[in-house]
Amino acid sequence: MLLIGQALISGILLGGLYAILAIGLSLTWGMLKIINLAHFALTFLAAYFTYQISTSFGLDPFFTIIVTAPVFFGIGVLLQWFFETFDVSEFNSLLITFGLFIIIQSVMTGIWTADYRRIDFDINPYAQQSFWIGEFALPIPQFSAFMAALILAGLTIYVLNRTYAGKALRAISQDRDMAAAFGVNYRKMAMLLSGVSTAYAAVAGVFIAMIFALFPEAGVEWIGVIFAVVILGGLANVPGALGAGLLIGIVQAVTSAVSSPGMAPLVTFTLLILALLFKPEGLFTRRMSL
Amino acid sequence: MKKWSAPLWFLAVGILLGLVPWLRTVLGFPIFYLIFLYFIFFWVAQAISWNILTGYSGYFSFGTGAFFGVGVYTMATLIDKYDFNFLSALPIGGILAMLLGLGIGFVVFRLRQLKGELFALLTLAVDFVLAAVVRNTDSIDGGFGVRLGSVQPPAFLGSFSTMMYILSLVIALITVFIAYSIYYSRFGLGLFAIRDDEEVAEGLGVPTFRYKMTVFSISCFLIGVSGALHALQIGYITVEGTFALRVPLFVILMSVLGGRQHWFGPVIGAVVIYTLTDTFSQASIEYLNQIIIGSLLIVMILFLREGIFERLRRRFWPSFGLLLIVLAAQLAFGIGGRLISQTAYAMLITIAFLLISDNGYARLTRSIQFLQAKKQVGVSDV
Numbered sequence: 001m002l003l004i005g006q007a008l009i010s011g012i013l014l015g016g017l018y019a020i021l022a023i024g025l026s027l028t029w030g031m032l033k034i035i036n037l038a039h040f041a042l043t044f045l046a047a048y049f050t051y052q053i054s055t056s057f058g059l060d061p062f063f064t065i066i067v068t069a070p071v072f073f074g075i076g077v078l079l080q081w082f083f084e085t086f087d088v089s090e091f092n093s094l095l096i097t098f099g100l101f102i103i104i105q106s107v108m109t110g111i112w113t114a115d116y117r118r119i120d121f122d123i124n125p126y127a128q129q130s131f132w133i134g135e136f137a138l139p140i141p142q143f144s145a146f147m148a149a150l151i152l153a154g155l156t157i158y159v160l161n162r163t164y165a166g167k168a169l170r171a172i173s174q175d176r177d178m179a180a181a182f183g184v185n186y187r188k189m190a191m192l193l194s195g196v197s198t199a200y201a202a203v204a205g206v207f208i209a210m211i212f213a214l215f216p217e218a219g220v221e222w223i224g225v226i227f228a229v230v231i232l233g234g235l236a237n238v239p240g241a242l243g244a245g246l247l248i249g250i251v252q253a254v255t256s257a258v259s260s261p262g263m264a265p266l267v268t269f270t271l272l273i274l275a276l277l278f279k280p281e282g283l284f285t286r287r288m289s290l
Numbered sequence: 291m292k293k294w295s296a297p298l299w300f301l302a303v304g305i306l307l308g309l310v311p312w313l314r315t316v317l318g319f320p321i322f323y324l325i326f327l328y329f330i331f332f333w334v335a336q337a338i339s340w341n342i343l344t345g346y347s348g349y350f351s352f353g354t355g356a357f358f359g360v361g362v363y364t365m366a367t368l369i370d371k372y373d374f375n376f377l378s379a380l381p382i383g384g385i386l387a388m389l390l391g392l393g394i395g396f397v398v399f400r401l402r403q404l405k406g407e408l409f410a411l412l413t414l415a416v417d418f419v420l421a422a423v424v425r426n427t428d429s430i431d432g433g434f435g436v437r438l439g440s441v442q443p444p445a446f447l448g449s450f451s452t453m454m455y456i457l458s459l460v461i462a463l464i465t466v467f468i469a470y471s472i473y474y475s476r477f478g479l480g481l482f483a484i485r486d487d488e489e490v491a492e493g494l495g496v497p498t499f500r501y502k503m504t505v506f507s508i509s510c511f512l513i514g515v516s517g518a519l520h521a522l523q524i525g526y527i528t529v530e531g532t533f534a535l536r537v538p539l540f541v542i543l544m545s546v547l548g549g550r551q552h553w554f555g556p557v558i559g560a561v562v563i564y565t566l567t568d569t570f571s572q573a574s575i576e577y578l579n580q581i582i583i584g585s586l587l588i589v590m591i592l593f594l595r596e597g598i599f600e601r602l603r604r605r606f607w608p609s610f611g612l613l614l615i616v617l618a619a620q621l622a623f624g625i626g627g628r629l630i631s632q633t634a635y636a637m638l639i640t641i642a643f644l645l646i647s648d649n650g651y652a653r654l655t656r657s658i659q660f661l662q663a664k665k666q667v668g669v670s671d672v
Contacts, residue, residue, distance in 0.1 A: 099587035262426025
């Protein structure tokens with residue numbers, strides 16, 4: 001019972017991390033029609049930045065967010081500028097970002113080599129500390145990642161539903177030309193969204209650097225899971241991405257605890273395939289709602 | 291415009307290429323060239339069989355690695371654990387990959403909405419799932435890799451590298467011939483109709499589900515057979531090496547570079563890309579190689595979406611001449627290193643020439659003609 005309970009908790013916390021990545025991906029896919037495989041490489045690039053900054057300057061890894069998030073916001077803006085300039089279609093964006101993914105991964109291998117890298121525990125004491133609720137442990141980095149996911153999701157939902165910029169973005173995702181006719185500046189809004197999405201990737205990267213040992217090819221392992229979350233959650237559906245992230249996190253953790261860690265991807269993707277068969281618009285999207 | 295003589299042409303090419311191992315010993319080239327050609331044939335088979343599905347029917351697959359992996363691990367398991375003869379294990383690898391493809395197709399092709407990006411991502415997921423399963427199944431791999439002992443080639447196939455060369459040549463030729471036959475058949479027309487607009491195709495009486503299942507199983511079978519043979523070449527088989535994104539990346543890049551719309555496109559792509567990567571991985575470190583490959587993919591998608599084959603056909607003699615001139619210049623001055631690297635540099639320059647848009651090319655030829663005319667008339671008269 002303790003085992004299952006602990007698995008549930010770590011699943012929920014891990015699910016938060018999945019959600020941070022999935023929200024950004026889901027928004028750019030659903031609203032800008034860009035399927036960004038490079039998102040994963042950028043996440044790990046941010047993780048390596050965190051590792052490097054905190055190791056070189058002895059900085060608390062939490063504070064590196066102040067540096068990485070704006071830098072990656074800029075990268076996201078540049079990326080969207082590139083897609084706009086070359087007028088890349090939805091499918092070609094998948095191929096181009098695949099190429100970009102490989103390039104970033106190779107650059108990381110070139111700089112940081114293929115060895116495992118981990119922030120020293122002196123600088124990153126959080127990795128060994130936990131909150132305790134009764135007998136259940138909540139490791140601090142995972143817990144803060146989960147909290148960050150809740151905050152970012154809440155913020156995104158608020159912006160999308162309550163502000164002028166959010167209204168403009170939703171208008172763009174429904175009909176780009178019509179939105180333009182009503183004076184929405186597509187270029188500007190798209191760059192903003194892409195920047196925010198990449199900044200989210202950077203935030204996720206900071207937590208990943210605190211939780212896991214880094215190696216350049218780690219991004220590959222996340223592609224499958226995060227796309228499962230995005231598709232289960234429904235495109236451009238922020239609460240859906242959060243819910244699906246938690247769901248997948250729980251399913252993975254419980255499967256790992258009950259049978260073996262190797263079974264986790266199998267169960268995840270069976271879930272994904274079943275969802276695609278019976279509810280392809282996403283578990284958390286109402287039918288006929290657009 | 292399928293030609294009745296086509297099988298004869300394929301046979302002739304096969305016999306000519308089949309003479310290469312013999313020629314090599316006569317002319318005294320190092321055995322390295324045979325292995326190089328083995329890899330070319332391997333990638334031709336992989337790229338073409340991928341293109342039969344994706345280029346013809348428009349269903350973009352990222353999951354080549356999965357079917358390739360089934361082939362590789364079938365061979366590894368059958369030889370290592372059950373003492374199979376490797377020649378009989380080859381078709382079994384293909385059949386198992388085909389069964390996997392049929393299973394996926396049966397589920398996926400029934401759903402209208404699983405097209406385009408979703409199909410691509412789903413096939414990618416299949417690759418990851420399979421990797422996880424193999425890594426955790428002790429009777430297949432269990433995470434430690436499989437080391438294959440050396441196999442004994444049958445007497446009529448000569449040494450190991452000669453045998454690998456001949457077998458991969460046969461597989462590549464069969465694959466290309468199948469691609470050719472489908473391209474000019476009624477079946478192929480049906481597939482192109484599916485690619486252009488599936489609903490309209492269905493409305494006009496194309497049995498879309500049956501066609502998609504057929505083409506998917508053919509593609510998977512060929513990938514599986516070629517993968518099974520490749521297991522012997524790798525020798526030490528790991529999950530990371532087999533299910534990595536390397537195979538899908540290369541296959542996609544080769545087909546995109548060569549051109550997906552024509553049956554012959556991926557052959558050119560495979561030859562060019564493998565020659566380039568071989569050169570760069572000799573010259574530098576592996577990650578630089580990957581950077582070049584990734585950039586090439588982006589450049590091709592942005593500037594030459596239809597692939598170089600179509601442009602090559604329109605300006606065959608200028609580009610072929612350029613290739614030969616650059617190659618001859620390198621040979622004459624003794625620069626560029628080995629013959630393969632020299633070919634690679636010549637190919638790069640030719641690709642750069644092919645990247646010139648049709649408008650730019652027309653302007654170029656016009657100005658050359660103009661200069662020639664000026665020279666004939668004499669400058670003072672103009």
